[in-house]
Amino acid sequence: MKYDIIVIGSGPGGYIAAVRASQLGKKVAIIEKYATLGGTCLNVGCIPSKALLDSSHHYYDAVHHFEEHGITVETPKIDFGKMVERKAKVVETTTGGIKYLMDKNNIDVFEGLGSFEDATHVKITKNDTTSEIIEGANIIIATGSKPSSLPFIKIDKERIITSTEALKLSEIPKDLLVIGGGVIGLELGSVYKRLGANVTVIEYMDKIVPGMDADVSKELQKVLKKQGIKFATSHKVNAVERNGDTITVKATDKKDREIEFSGDYCLVSVGRKAYTAGLGLEKVGVEVNERGQISVNDHLQTNIKNIYAIGDVVKGAMLAHKAEEEGVVVAEFLAGEKPHIDYNLIPGIVYTWPEVAAVGKTEDELKEAKIDYKSGKFSMRALGRSRASGDIDGFVKVLADKNTDEILGVHMVGARVADLIMEAAVAMEYRASAEDLARICHGHPTYSEAVKEAAKAAWDGKPLNA
Template identity: 55%
Template sequence: MDHQYDIIVIGSGPGGYASAIRAAQLGKKVALVEKYAGLGGTCTNVGCIPAKALLDSSEHYHQAKTEFTAHGIETGDLKLNFNQFIARKKEVIAQNNAGLNFLMRKNKITLYQGTGSFEDAKTLRVSNAKGENIILKTTDFIIATGSKPSSLPGIDIDKKRIISSTEAMDLPQLPKSMVIIGGGVIGIELASMFARLGTQITIIEYADSILPTMDRELGKTLQKSLGKLNITFKLNHRVQQVVNQGESVSASYLDDKQQLQTETAEYCLMAVGRKPYTLGLNLEKVGIKTDQGGRILVNERLQTSQPSIYAVGDVINGPMLAHKAEEDGKYVAELICGETAHLDYHLIPGVVYTWPEVASVGKTEEQLKSEGKPYNIGKFPFMASGRARASRDLDGFAKVLVDPTYGEILGVHIIGARAADLIAHATLGIRHEITAAAMNEMVYPHPTFSEVLKEAYLLATGQPSINY
């Protein structure tokens, strides 16, 4: 068998499969190396996709329990089948795995299951479960090995009572209580999912707001909305220790008055972020360097110190998002193939799949203030939307930040129904430097959630809204 390739991609997550497929489309002979049986990496198997499947299922259950009566729907004796709840998630994963396998065959990409380790800048050793070692040769490599959950110093994720997001989405039964360390995207999404099902949730967050990296109004509004669920927020608290007590866990923390407190629950979910995963790649042998956070150092072309080795996605600097990894992957594949490629991290939106959803792109109000940059605000509430009133999705707002001189859109921040879909509209506006006035002048279908953005753009120009 010929083991010589034009490009070898290591890792089959969004960055890996996107780069492999794009390179194959551009005529390259491509191999993809993946250590696990299922393609798709964290996103497809234990991250984005399964999390959204569970979030959607939990929202259906919550709606049936709390909202259906208002719509004239009587459900009777409502029950949760937790086994089926988890089984549906597994079905979704299997469907996505099958789809990726089809794309590999369609694009004539050769798959190798095993762990890749560099022999030199042109050679990779792949060790598989059978104990075999296969030597692959290539002109260029793309490292796309992703990330894994991180923890706090001195706190080990034992995968039994002290768990990561991976274990949280595959528990054998619904927990009665859970303490979540971290109020960022992962912690908040899983908190909302379990709370909808009836789990008593306590979130302990070091910052003074949930979603601390996003526009602060978003976190404050989401906390108020999630307060309707069985969630307790302990903000500005520092976790000291987490102990597995057999049938429960105890989390010790310093509160906002520096008093030591303890929280006990069935499980402790560590949701303090993720860290790059490069274990076993043997980066030292090829002279590839990482920073203090373990991220592979790359230049503007996403090349490492070895010109023939590129890196994309979570293993390099930038937001750890699936869509960012995909853009990295396509960008690198096109560069290697001699195409003109474009990449702009400023245009990568962030999304939180709670309900209401949260989405953001561009500058936050806090960033603009720290930069001393003037801005106008246009803010329109969902409660003033006819579409939102029709569906009873009244929480949230659209907030547009605009340059007062030229009308350029600097940032857009949405919390409300379908915010995850609406943010693409805003990203397009920023990408092509369309003014807020021009974005408002577009004709929006009525009634739709998109009209909250139309009105926010109008208000940002200083014009009054006829709907608010």
């Protein structure tokens, strides 16, 4: 069969590219090697992790916060099986929604492993080893990523696990060791800490979420430590060993002392790597970089002119929403339109509680670029809405150009900042100044008032409620 566009991979980047291409009049096919659509994000990533985060948050509130709100309940009990079952239903509903979108947009779905025969023909090998070949004028690679590990760690998927296994454990760990203080490690560590596990995060760098603003990292670690999570930063892991149901992690600290950590589970969350296995890139000569990512130009076009790549399989932040935007960009480009994407305005979010969100430049990045800037910061504790809900941890920080007042970066820790960050992203898309944001009337009482106040602090140094 012949198609205008073939998409390999049905994650957020792939399925969105397929939908947008179909909307623009293209005949589209999508290939997915698993039985369900949606890729890592919907099946073993974003969606199931948020389902468990929400369930564990409800339990944590019932145990720790209901009484202060005047709600008396018997000691809450965890039905972990039911919690996991709910997570599975959320995933099933969400992936089913992708199937609906494919049908609605007349996109042909092929189940099997897609691999290149040549630049325009893709072979689809099914689980029963039968295969067929389809032809596409243009092909979009959207095969995503898989969890990384360290060379000396043997992931047994039982006690030494990745995020995939952590989302479907049959029991709550007693002592969970988390290698890596990034987004995935902190989110899943939070889930199991709320449910009663002892959690220790072992991080090579001197701070958690090392790519985010230093103030954000410091505040998040302080709050999570208050919740009971233990941290061992500046620790280099040298060995992970299993003896029965006991896992031992050996590491050296910054003074080169050997430290041992013991637990019944070890979550290895040291990042993710591009997944290109089985694609047959070598058959068509598609170039990859030293990190195994597919090399692309500004139009997400590979060195083979009719082959494109998007999402985790190319350079940049491994975020579902980044992949979606890239999918739209390629679909529109192939339809003759002139789309654009501003990578500086792709927000980063951590779904712990409090949440963390950021867009634009960090202070360190501005210093490195020798850009004169000013900073305004406002504490969530000063908000009436935060005091009403009891979510008083965190802050909003606005960084603006010292000369022009243009907003250059916004960093938040607090309740619902995962949603709140988009106010900053919209402002920065239109190159708003801190004064612009400060002069917008914000509803009261809302968490968003912290954005207004931080913007005013950056603009004239005089927030109204601090």
